[in-house]
Amino acid sequence: MPGVVVITGTAQKDAWDRKVLPPVEQVRPGLWSIPVPIPDNPLRYVLVYALELSGGGVALVDAGWDTDEAWTALSDGLSAAGGSISDVRAVMVTHIHPDHYGLAGRVREASGAWIGLHPADAVMLESRYGNSDELLANMFHFLADSGVPEDKLPDLAFASMVMKSMVTMAEPDILFEDGKEIELPGWSLRTIWTPGHSPGHVCFYSEDRKLLLSGDHVLPRITPNISVHTQQFPNPLGDFLESLLKVQNLGTEEVLPAHEYRFSDLQSRLEEIITHHADRLEEIEQVLDEHPGSTAWDITLRLHWSRPWDEIEPFMQRQANGETLAHCVLLELHDRIRREGNEPARFFMAGQ
Numbered sequence: 001m002p003g004v005v006v007i008t009g010t011a012q013k014d015a016w017d018r019k020v021l022p023p024v025e026q027v028r029p030g031l032w033s034i035p036v037p038i039p040d041n042p043l044r045y046v047l048v049y050a051l052e053l054s055g056g057g058v059a060l061v062d063a064g065w066d067t068d069e070a071w072t073a074l075s076d077g078l079s080a081a082g083g084s085i086s087d088v089r090a091v092m093v094t095h096i097h098p099d100h101y102g103l104a105g106r107v108r109e110a111s112g113a114w115i116g117l118h119p120a121d122a123v124m125l126e127s128r129y130g131n132s133d134e135l136l137a138n139m140f141h142f143l144a145d146s147g148v149p150e151d152k153l154p155d156l157a158f159a160s161m162v163m164k165s166m167v168t169m170a171e172p173d174i175l176f177e178d179g180k181e182i183e184l185p186g187w188s189l190r191t192i193w194t195p196g197h198s199p200g201h202v203c204f205y206s207e208d209r210k211l212l213l214s215g216d217h218v219l220p221r222i223t224p225n226i227s228v229h230t231q232q233f234p235n236p237l238g239d240f241l242e243s244l245l246k247v248q249n250l251g252t253e254e255v256l257p258a259h260e261y262r263f264s265d266l267q268s269r270l271e272e273i274i275t276h277h278a279d280r281l282e283e284i285e286q287v288l289d290e291h292p293g294s295t296a297w298d299i300t301l302r303l304h305w306s307r308p309w310d311e312i313e314p315f316m317q318r319q320a321n322g323e324t325l326a327h328c329v330l331l332e333l334h335d336r337i338r339r340e341g342n343e344p345a346r347f348f349m350a351g352q
Contacts, residue, residue, distance in 0.1 A: 005220050005269045008254055009033075009262030012047075016260060021045055021073075024080040027256065028209060030186070034077030036064030038099050039166075043259050046099045048074060049213060050081055054186030058083055059090035060113075061204060061213050062258055063103035065166045070103060088113040090184065093172070094215030094258065095198040096121040096128065098163045105170030116182070117172040118193060121200025124231050129169045132161070138230040146321050147295025147344035152314075159315035176202050189213075192247060196240025197224040199233050203247060210253035212266065217243065218255060220263040223273050227322025228329055235333060237277065237326040244270050277327070281336075284327050285349065288337055292352045295344040300324040 007013050012033075015022035021044070025033045030052035035045040049061040058078070064070040075085055088111040091104045096117065104115045127135050139157045148156055176182070178193035182204070192203045194217045204213040216224040226240045233239055252266045263269065280303070287302045288294060294302075300321045301309065312320065328347055331337040339345045 004265075005272070006264045007220065007261055008264050012261035016044075019044070022261070024077045026081070027262065028211070031209075031211075032077070032081040033256070033262075034074060034081070036070045036073045036077070036103075038065055039067055039069070041099075043099070046258050047256070048077070049256060050078060050083070051184065051187055052081075052083075053089060053184060057087045057089040059092060059184050059187070060088055060107065061092050062094055062100040062215070063091050063107055065099050066102040066106055066168050067166055071106065074103065074107075085110045087111070090114050090116065092116045092176075092182065092204065093121075094203065094213075094217075095201040096124060097198065097216070098167050100215065100258065102167040105168030108170055109168075114173040115170055116174040116176050118191075118200030118202050119175045120193075120195065120233075121198055122172050122175060124199070125169065125171065128231065129164055129167045132164065135230060136161070141343070142230050143318070143321070144343045145345050146325065147297035147346075148321065149297075155314040156318045156321075159313075159318055178202075192250075194240075194243035194246060195233060196226050196236055196243050199231070199236075201243075205247075205250055205252070207251070210251055211256060212247060212250060212252040212254075213256045214247070215258045218247065218266065218269060218273070219257045220255070220260050220269065222260070223276055225319045225323055226277075226326050227319055228325035229322050232322075235326075235329050237330045238333065241274065241277065244273060281327050281331060284324065284331065285336060288347055288349050288352075292348045293340075293346045295346055296321055296325045296328060297344075299328070299347065 012022040021035045027033050032050040034048045036048050037045050046064050051059045078084055088107055091107050091113050093101045093104055143153055143156050176191045180191050182189045188208055189204045189206055194201050194203050197216045203217050226237050248270050254264050255266050256262055287299050335350050337347050338350055339347050
C-alpha cells in the first residue's frame with residue numbers, strides 16, 4: 001500500500017484546515033511562497049512562487065487569477081519578500097488555466113517581465129481566451145455526445161465563459177521545451193513536460209536544491225482534473241500516468257505544488273494517485289457491467305464523488321464528465337470496453 005505523504009508546509013496545512021489563507025513564507029533562501037486567492041473556488045488559493053535572481057529581480061512560477069484581490073495579494077506578497085511587481089523579470093506559467101496564467105499579462109505590463117508557456121498550451125490561447133465562438137459550438141456537440149440532457153446543455157457549455165474576464169490575454173515570449181534548462185540568473189531549473197491536466201502542463205525541477213515545482217501535476221491531497229474535452233490530447237489519462245513516471249526518479253526532497261501545501265515523499269504520493277485512477281477504472285467497469293449501453297453522463301452520475309452531485313456546480317459537473325470520459329478512453333484503448341454510436345455515444349463492456 002502507498003505510504004503517508006509527509007507534510008513539510010505545516011503552516012500551510014494548518015491554514016488549510018482552518019480555511020484561511022496561509023502566510024507568505026520563505027521556503028528556502030531566495031525562494032518564497034505567496035498565496036493568491038481564487039474567487040468562489042474550493043481550492044481557495046494558488047501558491048505563486050517567487051525566486052530571487054542573482055543581480056536583482058525575481059522570477060515567478062505562476063501568477064494567479066486576474067482579479068483586483070489577486071493582484072493585491074500578489075503585490076503584498078512580493079512586498080513581504082522585500083520586492084515589488086516592478087522587480088518581476090519572468091513569469092513561468094505551468095499551464096494555461098486561469099488561476100495560473102490569468103495575471104501573467106498584467107504582471108508583464110507592469111514590469112516588462114517575459115512570460116513562458118509550453119507550446120501545447122500556447123496554441124490554445126486565442127480560441128480559449130480570445131474568440132471562443134468555435135470552442136463553444138464544439139463544446140455543445142461534445143456534451144451532447146456525452147449524453148448530457150438537452151435542458152442541462154447550456155449551463156454546462158457556458159460554464160467556463162465567465163473565466164474569460166479573469167484572464168489578461170498575453171502571448172508568451174518564451175516557449176518551454178521538455179528537458180531544457182531555463183535561463184535564470186542564480187538558478188538551475190529544468191522543464192519537465194507533464195501533459196494530462198492540460199496538454200502543455202510543465203513542472204520545474206531544481207537538481208541542486210532537490211525541489212520539484214509541480215504546478216497541478218502532483219498535489220498532496222487531491223488529484224488534478226484529467227478530462228477529455230475539445231482542446232485535449234486524445235488520451236489525457238494515459239498521458240498523465242506516463243507523466244507521473246517522468247517525475248518519480250528525480251531525487252526530489254520536497255514538492256512545491258500550486259495548491260494546498262508543500263510535502264515530501266513524492267514516491268508515496270505518486271503511488272496513491274496511480275491507485276486512485278486504477279480504482280476509478282475498476283468502478284467504471286462495474287457500472288458498465290451492471291448498466292450496459294450507458295453514456296458518459298450516465299456513468300458519471302453513478303460514480304462516487306467527493307460531494308453529493310446536486311452540490312456540485314455546473315463547471316465542476318462538466319469536469320467530472322470529462323474525467324469519466326478520460327477513463328473510458330483508456331479502457332477502450334486496452335480493449336476493456338467499447339463505444340457505439342454518437343450524440344450520444346454509448347459504452348459497453350468489451351464482451352457484451
